[in-house]
Amino acid sequence: MSRKARMFNKKASDPKNRPDLVLNHLELQAGNIVADIGSGGGYFSLRFAEALGKDGVVFAVDTNPGFLEFIKENAREKGLDNVKTVLTSEDSLSLPENVDLVFMRNVCHHIPNRTAYFGELKNFLKEGGHIAILEYRKANHFTFHGLFGHYIPKEEILTEMTQAGFQLEKDLDFLPEQSFTIFSIKLPKKRPDYTRSHI
Numbered sequence: 001m002s003r004k005a006r007m008f009n010k011k012a013s014d015p016k017n018r019p020d021l022v023l024n025h026l027e028l029q030a031g032n033i034v035a036d037i038g039s040g041g042g043y044f045s046l047r048f049a050e051a052l053g054k055d056g057v058v059f060a061v062d063t064n065p066g067f068l069e070f071i072k073e074n075a076r077e078k079g080l081d082n083v084k085t086v087l088t089s090e091d092s093l094s095l096p097e098n099v100d101l102v103f104m105r106n107v108c109h110h111i112p113n114r115t116a117y118f119g120e121l122k123n124f125l126k127e128g129g130h131i132a133i134l135e136y137r138k139a140n141h142f143t144f145h146g147l148f149g150h151y152i153p154k155e156e157i158l159t160e161m162t163q164a165g166f167q168l169e170k171d172l173d174f175l176p177e178q179s180f181t182i183f184s185i186k187l188p189k190k191r192p193d194y195t196r197s198h199i
Contacts, residue, residue: 002070008041016176019047022180023051028101030055030056033056033059033096034099034100034101035099035101036061036103037093038061038105039061039062039071040067040105041070042075044105045058045060045071045075046080048103053082054081056082057083057084058082059084059096060086061088061093062087062088063089097123097124098124099124100125100126100130101130101132102125102132103132104131106134106178109152118131122164122165122185125185129185130182130183131166131182131183132183133179133181134180135154136150136152136178137154137177138153161181165186166183166186167183167184168181
């Protein structure tokens with residue numbers, strides 16, 4: 001299991017996948033709370049933990065207990081005590097209700113009924129929070145994600161997130177294999193206040 005986790009981390013950290021630029025666009029602040037859903041080997045979970053400082057918290061969320069144990073061990077080795085692991089299933093989630101950022105990298109294609117799942121995420125975001133989605137684009141059949149259908153067209157993600165009550169904040173196009181979109185909760189339009197006199 002640790003071999004697979006290391007493989008995930010090697011790919012996530014590959015310079016061609018621009019991990020430093022991904023982090024820059026997330027605009028994390030010290031003390032933030034981040035949920036890394038589908039954390040895999042934990043490369044980004046640990047990068048987040050370092051960026052957030054001792055007052056921040058990272059929830060590494062995965063369906064695989066072996067991956068979560070690997071993340072715990074790595075966090076201990078690095079002296080990071082602000083990483084908490086959460087074992088979850090593909091269709092349920094339990095998090096605190098004050099998350100600043102939900103980060104999902106190459107995980108959405110595993111989730112059934114994504115629109116409902118995205119809608120559920122609103123319950124965990126604090127006001128002004130964001131959801132960042134990195135997802136494989138459609139590729140030729142000679143790549144792993146192309147062969148096994150492990151991708152979602154960006155337009156589909158935009159549609160599903162809009163239906164779930166989110167609005168697009170950033171649409172970034174610097175990754176070689178993935179789309180990268182950041183969303184916030186769509187606020188209702190303010191109605192004119194007709195109670196005030198305009199005379």
